Amino acid sequence: MFTRGLALAVTILFMTACDGVVPGGMSEPSLDIPEVEDGDISQATMVDITRELSTDEFEGRMPGTKGEELTVALLSERFEAAGLQPGNGDSWVQEVPLIEITGTNFAPLTITNGDTDLVYDYGSEWVGVTYQEEERTQLANSEIVFVGYGINAPERGWNDYEGVDVAGKTVIILVNDPDFETEGLEGTFNGRAMTYYGRWTYKYEEAARQGAAAALIVHDTQPASYGWNVVESSWSGPQAYAARGDNPPPLTTMNGWVQKEVAREILAAAGQNLDELTAAAKTEDFAAVELGMTASTSFENTFRTFTSQNVIGILPGTEAPEEYVIHTAHWDHLGRCTPAPDGDDICNGAVDNATGSAALVALAEAHVKAGAPRRSLVFLAVTAEESGLLGAYYYAANPIYPLDQTVGGINMDAFLVAGPSQDVTVVGPGKSQLDQFLDAALEADGRTPTPNPNPEAGYYYRSDHFAFAKEGVPMLYVDGGEDLVEGGREAGAALAAEYRENRYHGPKDEFDENWDWSGVMQDLQLFYRMGRMLAESTSWPNWNEGDEFRRTRDEACASAESGC
Template identity: 40%
Template sequence: MFAFQRLTAGLCLLASSMAVFATDSGDFNDTNLHQHIKTLASDQYGGRGPLSPGERLSIDYIAGQFKQLGLEPGYQGQYLQPVPLAQVTADQAMTLTVGEQQFKVGSDFTARTHQMRDHIELKQSELVFVGYGINAPEYQWNDYRGVDVTGKTVVMLVNDPGFATQDPTLFKGNAMTYYGRWTYKYEEAARQGAAAALIIHQTDAAGYAWGVVENSNTGSKYTLVDNQGNAEQLPVMGWLHQEAAKRLFTSAKLDLNALSRQAAQPGFKAVKMNQAASLSFANRSTQATSHNVLASIPGGERPDEVVMIHAHWDHLGTNESDGHIYNGAIDNATGVAGILELARVLKAQHAITPFKRTLMFASFTAEETGMIGAQQFAEHPPIPTKQIVAFLNIDGMNVGDQLSYILRYGDGVSELEAYLQKGAAEQGRTVKPDPRPQAGLLYRSDHFAMAKQGVPGLLFMSLGDNDPDYIPHRYHKPADDYDPRWSLAGMKQDLALMATMAADLANNSDWPKWLEESEFKTRRAQDGR
């Protein structure tokens, strides 16, 4: 109720201080949008994999467009921010062996690493089922309590107990928390000293089918480089298909369904599986520098206060084993096209009446492999993060016709929701809650790296609103290709909404606040915001 009251108050305040700027979908050019998407999602760009020839084509194209529009370079006088990356490729000629059972890579499991070693090996590593693999003091939850998993292989469930029980008082009920994300689970397993982690996939709990896991984990992956060759990261990061997991637990004379129910209850204790896993694979790693692309429209009165608009430029690249190109037309060539058109439209507005605050346009690398470019920006920003007012993030746009609604990811999270609600109402649209809160989209795109630094953000994502076939058959698959028949009316509708919101934020003195108690709110308070 408190969050609702805060949001209502925010709407009243916003209504009395709206900027005079307002954009219409007609301000955005169909030809420009089609050309940007067609170019970035072409086979020539090879799926825009970081450190691939497609990276140079992508960042040159984006930076060239910013320069042509007359935007200022956004990083130390340059359009490109260096991101020290390692490209790590696990040889897929691998087999997971547990006792007499063998599991096939791809159909039964996936495995990879961020460690920069030529060979990765698990040798008779003891298996321990650790429930959801969560250690969350604020929820009085610790799946690792009373068990030492040093050098062992932990097996865990995807998502968190709130989703499993649908109990709104447990974690966040149906809505996934960060503790349900695979990124967190691997990080916590590493902190616990594990040698490997295997996450049991379930389509409903993960929010995507096994094919997404397989396609996303069997090619080259990327990670920031540290001075120890990433030795502190988890040696083996794996997934288990649900049917493979059932076989594994049956062979251990354990009931996976019963243990899953127990794991969702407070007080769960880890279970030794009395089996050991063996796995080895060759590993190829190379170090190189990837790049974020940054440009700005400096504010006229308070240029040190920054409103950011962003879309990641990378996708999954080209699969070396089968030659398939993952062009990522919707995810996220549409988003990049969107920020380029936003930059053009807002630059034209700025030429008439300068914005008070700076508008920064960003396109980060390596989002698909763990928000790495965003992490580099958040930890090494060209301006202090306490000076960033808000972060508007586009990750997939509606290429079809206009809609009567806009999706809101998260509920009562920050005062930016008031801006979304006001802007949508001006367009005659309603705001609908995330239809799949269990998928945890709030934690799965680049705005989350900024949230960790206390910067509130909004995610704009439309993955199949006009096309129910997209998620099951094209998302993170080679079929995510450009189609010249797209009307892009919905895309222009959403861009008009974002432009109005960005202009409002760039012209007022508001610092949108976090509504719910969280580590993000605490971090923002440390900056005096």
């Protein structure tokens, strides 16, 4: 069913509006992109699995519950029925050890300036958590340093930590990138488009690498892309983490957020001005500022350890079975949650992400029907995405198939069920040579790419593919289209808004027997074509020059005995 004789020599697409920017003037080799016929993808599979995973019996698919047991059993059975082989030796699962840490008895955040104390209440003015497995978290008289955006990016000639020692100290950090207010996509950090350096995950990781005791990010709604209510709800209550093993990365004592006006008051007490320091932090010659103040707080921690499971199947390749193309989707959701007005308290997660889990099975079936391609196809349903991509992070840190032998992958997170569209939404275009495969697949399907309309929100860094990207594996993240055949972009925007306002992460994200699956099937055909192109290709696509993940991939490939 595949034409290997014709390869498309496709050059990199320079998109006029995209999440990332491809540096001009560079020369990239042409890639081997085979033509691929349509796949035989079962709509019945999509409907049946989405419906079953969304029933109340599955209790919202919270990891560590009966819902997980039912979900793992269903996906394992359907992978086997599709014709895949177990993906972890003779097992369909990869065990993911998790630890849940719940902080209690929070003392205020106290900022001491000489004989004067500034005192801030937990929840309304600041939040904090620990990643360390200690019964008591204590931050005592830790010197405070303002480190701008908290970025150390040598490939971009930027280091906010240069010339300052923050070991054992508390760093205050601005959210997003230095150039996020730029209208266009030109700049040291891609202008308006957020890079990984703008995400809170990176800022905490870098602060820990620098030896900081605590890291406090200044919340600001526009650059964060969400309000304080999201911070307060997300950073309070139980926090789950993947077990870190024998060689964990550096950890701070505490990570947290402070309200913008709290940060303004703290800096003013040190004789500094938040607006002036923010402006200075946007420049390359910014120097960190030691404030001559200290921070103190404490809280208690309780722990719960449990094991969750990633579900994995493989279709071994014919010619290059030790080269892998991966498809990912998360099976978990929120379990029981805040009740709707009618009393329904089960977050069924039909769209998010029963649809993506069903898509893994439907694509597996189609690839098996077509016959194994030259490279192996891996189908990975990961756990604990809603807790912070934990299943994906665990796999990326403990890969069953070596990452330097993983060609690339496609992530599927929440198919918003709608009719057919003229386009697809590309989250993170311009980042890697996978765009060339996407462009070829879109051309074959007669569709066009629409760049993410909110690049400043950093959506590329918020789903499971990101765990692989951090380790250097090129990954695509494509959402459904916004330009619907019936109703155009206005109808697409209205549908997305209705879901976001009324169903997203709530009890009303439920299966609907009246859904129009034609748009989902259209998207699945695109994912099938892209995956098959990668699996039949002889090329190893890389990140584009200048991308934040290029160096990691190049280093992995340089040391690899086989693969990339």
